[in-house]
Amino acid sequence: MRQIIEERTGSFSRSPQLVEAPAANLRVAAHTTVLHEGDPARRIMEVVEGAVMLTKLLPDGRRQVVELLGPGDVFGLAHDEAYACSAETLTPSVISTHERSALERDPVLAARLLRRFEAQLCVMHSHALVLGRMSALERVAFFLLRLMPEGMVGGATLHLSMTRQEIADFLGLTLETVSRAFSELKRRGLVALLRADEVRIQDRGSMRRLAGAA
Amino acid sequence: MRQIIEERTGSFSRSPQLVEAPAANLRVAAHTTVLHEGDPARRIMEVVEGAVMLTKLLPDGRRQVVELLGPGDVFGLAHDEAYACSAETLTPSVISTHERSALERDPVLAARLLRRFEAQLCVMHSHALVLGRMSALERVAFFLLRLMPEGMVGGATLHLSMTRQEIADFLGLTLETVSRAFSELKRRGLVALLRADEVRIQDRGSMRRLAGAA
DNA sequence: CGACCTATTGAAAGCTATCAACTGGGGTGG
DNA sequence: CCACCCCAGTTGATAGCTTTCAATAGGTCG
Numbered sequence: 001m002r003q004i005i006e007e008r009t010g011s012f013s014r015s016p017q018l019v020e021a022p023a024a025n026l027r028v029a030a031h032t033t034v035l036h037e038g039d040p041a042r043r044i045m046e047v048v049e050g051a052v053m054l055t056k057l058l059p060d061g062r063r064q065v066v067e068l069l070g071p072g073d074v075f076g077l078a079h080d081e082a083y084a085c086s087a088e089t090l091t092p093s094v095i096s097t098h099e100r101s102a103l104e105r106d107p108v109l110a111a112r113l114l115r116r117f118e119a120q121l122c123v124m125h126s127h128a129l130v131l132g133r134m135s136a137l138e139r140v141a142f143f144l145l146r147l148m149p150e151g152m153v154g155g156a157t158l159h160l161s162m163t164r165q166e167i168a169d170f171l172g173l174t175l176e177t178v179s180r181a182f183s184e185l186k187r188r189g190l191v192a193l194l195r196a197d198e199v200r201i202q203d204r205g206s207m208r209r210l211a212g213a214a
Numbered sequence: 215m216r217q218i219i220e221e222r223t224g225s226f227s228r229s230p231q232l233v234e235a236p237a238a239n240l241r242v243a244a245h246t247t248v249l250h251e252g253d254p255a256r257r258i259m260e261v262v263e264g265a266v267m268l269t270k271l272l273p274d275g276r277r278q279v280v281e282l283l284g285p286g287d288v289f290g291l292a293h294d295e296a297y298a299c300s301a302e303t304l305t306p307s308v309i310s311t312h313e314r315s316a317l318e319r320d321p322v323l324a325a326r327l328l329r330r331f332e333a334q335l336c337v338m339h340s341h342a343l344v345l346g347r348m349s350a351l352e353r354v355a356f357f358l359l360r361l362m363p364e365g366m367v368g369g370a371t372l373h374l375s376m377t378r379q380e381i382a383d384f385l386g387l388t389l390e391t392v393s394r395a396f397s398e399l400k401r402r403g404l405v406a407l408l409r410a411d412e413v414r415i416q417d418r419g420s421m422r423r424l425a426g427a428a
Numbered sequence: 429c430g431a432c433c434t435a436t437t438g439a440a441a442g443c444t445a446t447c448a449a450c451t452g453g454g455g456t457g458g
Numbered sequence: 459c460c461a462c463c464c465c466a467g468t469t470g471a472t473a474g475c476t477t478t479c480a481a482t483a484g485g486t487c488g
Contacts, residue, residue: 056343058426064343077332077339084336103328107321110328114317117331118291122298124338125291129270129278131345132386136476164435172346174477179436196435196484212272350444378467388445393468409453410467 026095030161034095037086041078043097044113047071050093051161054085055169065170067124068146074116090161131172134212139171140181142211144191148201160197240309244375248309251300255292257311258327261285264307265375268299269383279384281338282360288330304375345386348426353385354395356425358405362415374411 025048028034034045037056047069054067054075066085069075075087078100103110130142148158160167164175171178182199185191190207192200201207239262242248248259251270261283268281268289280299283289289301292314317324344356362372374381378389385392396413399405404421406414415421 054339056339058343058347060426062347064346066339066342077336079333079336085339104325107324110321110324111318114324114328114331117328117335119293121331121335121338122291122293124335124342125268125270125280125298127342128280128338128345129272131342132278132383133272133276169346175435176437176478177476180476183436212274389467390446390469391444393466394444397468 024097026097028089028093028095030089030091030093032089034087034089035076035083037083039083041076041081041083042100043076044074044100044103045076045087045095045097046113046116047073047075048094048096050095051090052087052093052095053090053162053166053170054087056085063169064172065166067120067127068170072116073120074113090166129212136171136173136177136181137184138210138212139173140167140178140185141190141207143167143171144185144199144201145204145207145211155200157194157198157200160199164196238311240311242303242307242309244303244305244307246303248301248303249290249297251297253297255290255295255297256314257290258288258314258317259290259301259309259311260327260330261287261289262308262310264309265304266301266307266309267304267376267380267384268301270299277383278386279380281334281341282384286330287334288327304380343426350385350387350391350395351398352424352426353387354381354392354399355404355421357381357385358399358413358415359418359421359425371408371412371414374413378410 026034028050030050034052049071052069052073052075053065054069055063055065057063067073067075068090075085076097077084098106098109103113130139134142144158147160162170164178167173168175168178173181182191182193185207186193188206190201190203190210192202194200240248242264248266263285266283266287266289267279268283269277269279271277281287281289282304289299290311291298312320312323317327344353348356358372361374376384378392381387382389382392387395396405396407399421400407402420404415404417404424406416408414
């Protein structure tokens with residue numbers, strides 16, 4: 001299941017003494033596991049391009065997608081020197097990595113990560129509200145709005161790069177419930193489904209109301 | 215509903231030009247709302263002593279306690295220049311506050327907050343797993359273990375400084391379900407309830423197993 | 429064109445929420 | 459000092475939503 005990471009860091013690659021270069025960049029294919037929950041946490045990473053999901057597992061196999069990341073977002077966080085989540089690309093991505101010790105030496109990097117952590121923490125707070133207090137329909141509406149950049153006009157269609165199972169694991173639902181929610185949103189005319197992974201938001205106002213105007 | 219903040223910052227207090235003092239400390243009574251979701255986010259805060267909960271509201275009044283904070287934890291995060299959560303003390307607390315601009319001027323502060331943000335983000339990831347994938351009984355077990363410091367021996371009793379409603383809002387349940395879960399844990403002999411807010415963990419192993427060994 | 433994987437839809441079961449009644453402890457006031 | 463009141467918590471019955479199990483449809487790739 002683990003796929004190979006395609007590494008293209010140019011002249012910096014594979015030189016241990018160059019880990020503190022501004023950024024060691026990795027180009028990674030879609031559906032690649034970049035790091036594994038529990039592995040020793042040596043490096044901290046930023047998404048440069050693409051989309052990455054962070055997941056956690058329960059001993060019995062239940063999975064939660066805890067965070068969806070886009071350009072600028074940071075991952076590879078450590079709890080007790082080990083990665084707290086697995087990270088998997090959803091699309092072809094570019095990821096830059098830093099030695100953890102660079103945080104202390106590089107104030108510019110530290111300042112950037114600080115700002116980003118604050119933003120990600122706020123997003124997690126919203127997600128706790130979604131997971132703890134919203135119905136299935138509301139969760140899916142919230143999810144679609146979150147993926148749809150503000151400036152996106154009505155005509156544009158959104159490509160979901162996640163399966164129903166991945167969306168379900170993100171929203172704390174089952175894949176069947178997610179599918180039913182999509183169908184219900186379609187039935188109500190709030191979204192149009194061109195294909196299973198091509199969505200268009202038809203009635204943004206109603207969607208916002210469903211998602212709690214968040 | 216809003217309670218008055220009792221301010222005792224000694225000689226630094228109420229001097230606008232001293233906001234960048236090492237720490238403007240507030241001593242706050244229990245059950246005091248320190249800041250309100252949506253208010254302009256001027257300052258960033260740290261818990262020095264006590265316990266604080268961060269909450270978010272849906273337009274229809276549904277509430278989620280998104281984070282429980284103890285000494286060292288940071289709050290007062292901003293989304294679009296406004297506080298993303300309300301913050302309320304659970305116990306008498308001491309809170310230190312900083313101007314947001316201090317983050318850029320004070321590298322020591324920034325480094326401390328960076329480390330703390332990382333830890334809090336990891337905790338939020340765990341909480342997403344709890345909210346998204348755990349049953350009511352598992353959630354309550356997880357909650358109790360989280361409150362029970364590792365070193366705490368069997369004999370010690372834990373004082374819950376939260377009502378059933380607050381615990382429910384933290385775990386994404388109703389107060390009745392939380393109460394039933396407590397009763398079930400008691401019935402199974404995993405915990406003892408001396409009073410409604412005095413708990414003793416009797417069988418830590420079983421509790422860990424329930425909580426997914428997290 | 430067929431195989432396979434993902435998504436959709438249906439029916440039934442299960443868990444939690446909701447509504448409601450009751451209990452108990454603490455504090456207040458007589 | 460005791461009785462009563464009030465609020466938090468507990469417990470019960472029922473409803474509702476989501477999950478589970480199962481079968482069907484759709485799309486993609488060989």
